[in-house]
Amino acid sequence: MNDHRKLGRELEIFDTDPLMGAGLPYWLPDGAEIRHALEEYVRELERRAGYRHVYSPVLGKRELYEISGHWSHYNQDMYPPMEVGGEQVLLRPSLCPHHALIYRSRAHSYRELPLRMAELGGMFRLELSGVLGGLNRVRSIQLNDAHIFCTVDQAAEEAHAALALIRKAHKDMGIEGARYRLSLPGPGGKYVDNPEMWQRSTALLREILEASGLEYEACEGEAAFYGPKIDVQVYDSAGREFSLSTVQVDFHQPEQFDLHYIGADGAKHRPVMVHRSVIGSIERVVSHLIEVHGGAFPAWLAPVQVAVLPLTDAEVPHAQAVIERCIALGLRAELHAPERGSLGARIRAARLVPYQAIVGAKEAAGNGLALRLRDGQRLDARPVEQVLAEVCDQIGRRD
Known part of the structure; x- marks a missing residue:
C-alpha cells in the first residue's frame, strides 16, 4: 500500500514544518x-474546450460572502474576518463569488453564452486539526x-461536456476506478x-447522468449548500473514498448577485451557473x-523525464x-554523473525516471544516445535528435 504522506516525503515531493x-x-x-x-x-x-482564464484575489469583504450565502451557510469552515481599514475582510473559501462579480462587471448578450470562465486559484478552508494529513486535507x-x-437550455450540454473533460483528464493521469455520486441535500x-x-x-443533474449512460448512486447530505452536484469519487490506498472532480448546477448565486444577460427578445434573463472542476x-x-x-508517474507528469548517465x-x-x-525541447532532464556511483547504482537511483x-x-x-526504459527494456543507440524527437512525441501523446 502506497501512503502518499510517507512516500511523498521520501520522494521529496512535499513536506511540512510546524x-x-x-x-x-x-x-x-x-x-x-x-x-x-x-x-x-x-x-x-x-x-481547447473554449474556456477563458482569469485571476481573482484570495481575499474578499465579508459582505461578498454574505451575498453568496457562504457566511450564513458555511462560516464554520471559513477563517475569521480580519479588520482592514474599518472593514472586515476574509480569506475566500471558494472562487465562485469572485467569478460572479467578474461576470457582473460587464453586460452580456445571449450571443456570448455559454461563457466559460476558469481559474487555477487559491482558497482557504478552516479544517479541523484532527482531519489534516499530507496533501489530501489541507x-x-x-x-x-x-x-x-x-442559458437553462444550455446547462445540460455544458455539464455533459464537463463530465467528458473529467473522463479525459483521468485517463491521461492514469486514474481508474472512478464512480459517480449524485450528492443531494x-x-x-x-x-x-x-x-x-x-x-x-x-x-x-439526473438527466445529465442518465443521458451520459453513467451509473451513479444518490447520496443525501453531500450537496453544496446552494445546489446538488455530481461528485466523481475515487479511492485512496487505504480504500477510503473521496471526491476528486465535480460538476454542479447553481440557480442560487445568479439570483443572489442579480446576474443577467440580454436575450433575443431584448429583455433581461437570468443565467444558470454551472460549477465544475476537472x-x-x-x-x-x-x-x-x-x-x-x-x-512512477506517467512520463508527462514525471518530475524528471530523462536521466542522462555517462x-x-x-x-x-x-x-x-x-x-x-x-531542456531546449522542453524536457525535464537531469545529469547522473559518475561521482554518484557505479552505473548500476545510478540506474537503481533513477528507477522511477x-x-x-x-x-x-x-x-x-x-x-x-541509447535509452533504457523504466521497465528495463533497452533500445539501441541512435542519433540524439531522433531519440529525443521520439521521446517528445511519446510524452506529448501521454501514452
Whole structure:
C-alpha cells in the first residue's frame, strides 16, 4: 500500500514544518515540477474546450460572502474576518463569488453564452486539526475551478461536456476506478431554503447522468449548500473514498448577485451557473497520483523525464550537451554523473525516471544516445535528435 504522506516525503515531493502550520504543506522542486505539469495540462485542456482564464484575489469583504450565502451557510469552515481599514475582510473559501462579480462587471448578450470562465486559484478552508494529513486535507488549496454562465437550455450540454473533460483528464493521469455520486441535500439548516430550486437542479443533474449512460448512486447530505452536484469519487490506498472532480448546477448565486444577460427578445434573463472542476485541487490530485503510481508517474507528469548517465567522466561533456538539448525541447532532464556511483547504482537511483539515457564512448563519438526504459527494456543507440524527437512525441501523446 502506497501512503502518499510517507512516500511523498521520501520522494521529496512535499513536506511540512510546524512553523508554517498544520495543513500548510510546501512543495519541493520535484513536487513543483509535477504541479506545473498539471497546471499547464489543465489550462491547455480548458483552453481547447473554449474556456477563458482569469485571476481573482484570495481575499474578499465579508459582505461578498454574505451575498453568496457562504457566511450564513458555511462560516464554520471559513477563517475569521480580519479588520482592514474599518472593514472586515476574509480569506475566500471558494472562487465562485469572485467569478460572479467578474461576470457582473460587464453586460452580456445571449450571443456570448455559454461563457466559460476558469481559474487555477487559491482558497482557504478552516479544517479541523484532527482531519489534516499530507496533501489530501489541507487548509490552503489551489483549485482547478471553472464557472459556466449559460442559458437553462444550455446547462445540460455544458455539464455533459464537463463530465467528458473529467473522463479525459483521468485517463491521461492514469486514474481508474472512478464512480459517480449524485450528492443531494440532507436534513438540517445548512442548505439554502428553496425547494423549487433544488427540484429543478436535481432533475437536471439526473438527466445529465442518465443521458451520459453513467451509473451513479444518490447520496443525501453531500450537496453544496446552494445546489446538488455530481461528485466523481475515487479511492485512496487505504480504500477510503473521496471526491476528486465535480460538476454542479447553481440557480442560487445568479439570483443572489442579480446576474443577467440580454436575450433575443431584448429583455433581461437570468443565467444558470454551472460549477465544475476537472482535476479538483492540485494538492488532492497529487496525493492520489503518488499513491496510484507509487512515484512512477506517467512520463508527462514525471518530475524528471530523462536521466542522462555517462559511463565515465570522459562522456560527461556529451551528456551535458544532451541535457541542454533536452531542456531546449522542453524536457525535464537531469545529469547522473559518475561521482554518484557505479552505473548500476545510478540506474537503481533513477528507477522511477521514464527514460534513462546511457552515454558511453561509442555514443559520445557518434553523437548518439541509447535509452533504457523504466521497465528495463533497452533500445539501441541512435542519433540524439531522433531519440529525443521520439521521446517528445511519446510524452506529448501521454501514452
